[in-house]
Amino acid sequence: MNAHMSDRLASDDAPLLVAEGLGKNYGTRIGCRDVSLEVFPGEVLAVVGESGSGKSTLLGLLSTELAASAGRVSYRMRDGELRDLAGLGPAERRLLMRTDWGFVRQNPADGLRMAVSAGGNVGERLMAVGWRHYGKIREEATDWLGRVEIAADRIDDDPRAFSGGMRQRLQIARNLVTKPRLVFMDEPTGGLDVSVQARLLDLIRSLVSEMGLAVVIVTHDLAVARLLSHRMVVMRHGRVIETGLTDQVLDDPREPYTQLLVSSVLAA
């Protein structure tokens, strides 16, 4: 599904993101424990499991939005050096999030500025990485609205006037405009109508493959994982219980819980 996948797989054998023994406790309750995984450039990793399985906690830990109770997360910076993210200063971390990373949230209102125009939502990220020329920012924003199939004449409308599907597409444009290397997605198609979901999935799928993005996507929807991801981790009670290529896990699930998950959907 990826352009030049073979080249990318051959040349990029160094992981982009590495989690080792990652854990998080909420008081006495365990959010997630002893999770180790790697994400490689250009690869889509799906994290699946039911509500409460710890998948969103894991995403929070990987993206350093949550502080880990145990373990660590390292990231390969653009200079090729793998760095422990806990060792970054606040300014370095902010810069990383604005330039190298994206985060697409389930509820677009959490990822967009709802009182700012569509063009402003996209342009803001460009300004954060140093773009100053208004005309160029607007031109780039218009181009990105087009890429996520939002008509150019909506550029000055704010997202409150947009449908759920449009808001989600705008959130994707806002995240991808700075050409990040790694994007976190938390149930990006949750709560949308099926027809709207299909359009969004196709859009995510083609942008991810064109841009060669690495993605960690949390979803409870196995069909979404099937369509978008190369590899999969299955979580239960805060632990990773099964991993493998997406088609292996879905077509030949080994763990009782994974078999239950797969057999509970109509067609994945």
Next chain:
Amino acid sequence: MMSEPILSVSSVEKSFVLHLRDGARLPVVSGAGFELHPGECVALGGPSGAGKSSLLKMVYGNYRIDAGHIVVRDGDESIDVASCAPRRLMKLRATTMGYVSQFLRVIPRVGALDVVAEPLIGDGIPREEATGRAGALLARLNLPERLWSLPPATFSGGEQQRVNIARGLIAHRPLLLMDEPTASLDAANRQVVIGLIEEKKRAGVAILGIFHDAEVREAVCDRVIDVTEFAKAA
């Protein structure tokens, strides 16, 4: 045959454990072993339920195995599908091992021409050339040009299968796995597929497949592996 095998299957064992059925164990194959050489086409034979499709899926790495080795030659390297890292298997599939499934997995909103061209684009061939070759192959498989830009979801079974075959055969992969590639095709299109398979063989491609259609099997297959031999022991 004197050439080195491209695929060596040895002592493969597989059963499904159905945890939702009180851990019932469903044996599939045991002691499965055979070799495949470049340029030959080999059929997996045996009645329904003997494990032919499962064996094909094990070779592709889609089903995991309990014991044994499935070694695919990838250039100078030998890769054991049963034990290699998932990313190595992805690379093997992207370059060396192709799979023509029985049914097309439809992707919403992607037109037939792009579905077929995708493996070439993955190989790094420019989009224009890739879609050109995709069109030529679809024309050869008698898929009307007015359908090319449409997503195949609404196509007939035979039309979808032809899109699927075109997608599976368009790029060069030294090892091809085919699961009933002609099941829903008419006589004319079966002949086209026979021609395509013969071309692959002449190009040195090794093919392992399930061919229920006797006409196709006799036309393209050099030998048959009886899967019931592996099921007996299981």
